Amino acid sequence: MQVTSERTSQRGVMNTTQQDTADKAAELLAKIAESRSRAAFSELFSHFAPKLQAYGTRQFGNEQTAMDLVQETMTNVWHKAHLFKPDRGSPSTWIFTIARNIRFDLLRKNKKRKDDISADELWPILAEQNDNLDDGYALDNDVLMQEIAHYYGQLPDAQREVVEKIYIEGKSQQEVSDSLGIPLGTVKSRTRLALKKLKELIVEHD
Amino acid sequence: MIKSHPSEAILYQYAAGDLSASMTLVVGTHIDMCPVCQQTVCDIESDLCQKHLDTVVETLTTPTAAFSGMSKATCDKMLEEIFSSEAKPSIQPEELICLEGRRFVLPRTLACNHSRIGEWTNLVGKLWRAPVNVGERGHTNLIYMEPGTQVPEHTHKGQEATLVIDGVFNDENDVYYDGDFILLDADRTHTPQTSENDCLTLATLDAPLYFTSGISRLLNPFSSLFFRV
Ligand SMILES: [Zn+2]
Numbered sequence: 001m002q003v004t005s006e007r008t009s010q011r012g013v014m015n016t017t018q019q020d021t022a023d024k025a026a027e028l029l030a031k032i033a034e035s036r037s038r039a040a041f042s043e044l045f046s047h048f049a050p051k052l053q054a055y056g057t058r059q060f061g062n063e064q065t066a067m068d069l070v071q072e073t074m075t076n077v078w079h080k081a082h083l084f085k086p087d088r089g090s091p092s093t094w095i096f097t098i099a100r101n102i103r104f105d106l107l108r109k110n111k112k113r114k115d116d117i118s119a120d121e122l123w124p125i126l127a128e129q130n131d132n133l134d135d136g137y138a139l140d141n142d143v144l145m146q147e148i149a150h151y152y153g154q155l156p157d158a159q160r161e162v163v164e165k166i167y168i169e170g171k172s173q174q175e176v177s178d179s180l181g182i183p184l185g186t187v188k189s190r191t192r193l194a195l196k197k198l199k200e201l202i203v204e205h206d
Numbered sequence: 207m208i209k210s211h212p213s214e215a216i217l218y219q220y221a222a223g224d225l226s227a228s229m230t231l232v233v234g235t236h237i238d239m240c241p242v243c244q245q246t247v248c249d250i251e252s253d254l255c256q257k258h259l260d261t262v263v264e265t266l267t268t269p270t271a272a273f274s275g276m277s278k279a280t281c282d283k284m285l286e287e288i289f290s291s292e293a294k295p296s297i298q299p300e301e302l303i304c305l306e307g308r309r310f311v312l313p314r315t316l317a318c319n320h321s322r323i324g325e326w327t328n329l330v331g332k333l334w335r336a337p338v339n340v341g342e343r344g345h346t347n348l349i350y351m352e353p354g355t356q357v358p359e360h361t362h363k364g365q366e367a368t369l370v371i372d373g374v375f376n377d378e379n380d381v382y383y384d385g386d387f388i389l390l391d392a393d394r395t396h397t398p399q400t401s402e403n404d405c406l407t408l409a410t411l412d413a414p415l416y417f418t419s420g421i422s423r424l425l426n427p428f429s430s431l432f433f434r435v
Binding site for chain 2: 104
């Protein structure tokens, strides 16, 4: 895997200046998110606008479209700064992915098809995170253990298997994922569906 | 674990925004389900960013007016327009999909495109299809196979990408589980089928199917039904 090792070494050489710049940019994004600071945004803008302009010019070979890319990308940065998550990557990578999405839309714009899909639907980097999703697995107080034991036999096989391991054998979702060889997301969704179904069964029989 | 992933070349095109919309949807949905590819795509995005943005030599201390192509006036005007712009509403993912009393939770990317999923139609026997309208040429569908279903043997003119969303199916080559991504080149023949489990897949095809075996040839009109947009 030569490509991989090259990538690693490239990332390895991120120098102090780059790190400082990344920290500074992350700080500015945080200020924009917290206090809608126009000063912080202007500073970020003066750093990224020329880079985005150069990227746009290379991609489109057209100054006007390049300027559209700068404006639309930075407009998203202004409104969506709160969606930047420092633990998932550098500020410039986040901004690059926004620009990548804008580029995708600009390239398809002239085709003018009705209900054409937008890049934000395909790479939902700017969709609000639904933080409740991960909370759905704790058992609600109104679902009692013995009721689960009573009804879980009525679940579809795939869901029952997961519920058994989590709530009867006490495994974590990651352990279930590993032991059944299915993605963690699938374990989560089956758990969620199973709990929903169990609640319905319990209500039905009350 | 997921054993069948998109190639690194496909992940690279995905991250660069160079795949078709339908292929981006299928690959993106795989990535939602696959921590390994998530990490690879993060690394690729960071590389692409280095190549496209970071190498442009500018620092935070560069005065706005100093860079070529954008005068101070242009910058100020753009900033003004940005500050007075309205935020676009965010896309609301909708996760649940129902069919024949079965419910599935859609991975994030697909959930963001829930409104593009059309009506389910029963094709034949225990085989169901719902088109996903991505507004471009090509044929993207959710395909649902009940247990004990066989898709007639077929070949395709273009590439076919299939992603298992939930369940198990097999063909002549292998068995595929949740998250597995299968890319078949043109002219490869295969016969997807389920046995004791059902299976929901997302499939995209850039040219029609041709059924190759015996009686299925008579079903060729069915191929356009199967993969019609
Ligand atoms: Zn993968």
